[in-house]
Amino acid sequence: DAGVIQSPRHEVTEMGQEVTLRCKPISGHDYLFWYRQTMMRGLELLIYFNNNVPIDDSGMPEDRFSAKMPNASFSTLKIQPSEPRDSAVYFCASTSGQGSQPQHFGDGTRLSIL
């Protein structure tokens, strides 16, 4: 049974470049979440979707960040332009049911902005 799949696993790029992170949720899961984790701020929810519709994007730090979910099996998180302070591990998670079920995390993308 495949879990949440994220790509790339690592990304190193220069400041100002566009970064696109990808996520494939577990088949049948109707909730998808994007998190960011840093030593200073811990694990923060950026945005989440239910049935491909964004429900809460209050955690998105600023307009440079955007997320889409064009279908039930794919989501992207884009940063444009990227800045060094965006360096973090970005996790995608998914769950099913009525939103009260535990979330299953992907392996994450370690992003470094130089």
Added chain:
Amino acid sequence: QKEVEQNSGPLSVPEGAIASLNCTYSDRGSQSFFWYRQYSGKSPELIMSIYSNGDKEDGRFTAQLNKASQYVSLLIRDSQPSDSATYLCAVIKDGGTSYGKLTFGQGTILTVHP
């Protein structure tokens, strides 16, 4: 006051001892509670979920929930060095605009020494 707070660490226990991890939450509307384990450089992994007052046991792990006191804990019996990790308490506030939204505590680092 943070929405989800965990006892400050790091916590160090000898092998074979009981490790006790504590968490408090601020919203009385919270209904679903989870403990995740995160090894260094890895993604969070669900180890326990609890939804009603009382104790829930799974192997060496026991989760305890007291909604009146807004308190949830995790006990690890017969601690092993392989239990050394960061433990994250997470809460879902069912209903309203927060439906399905998982809020994490800052995590407690546990070290089990031989």
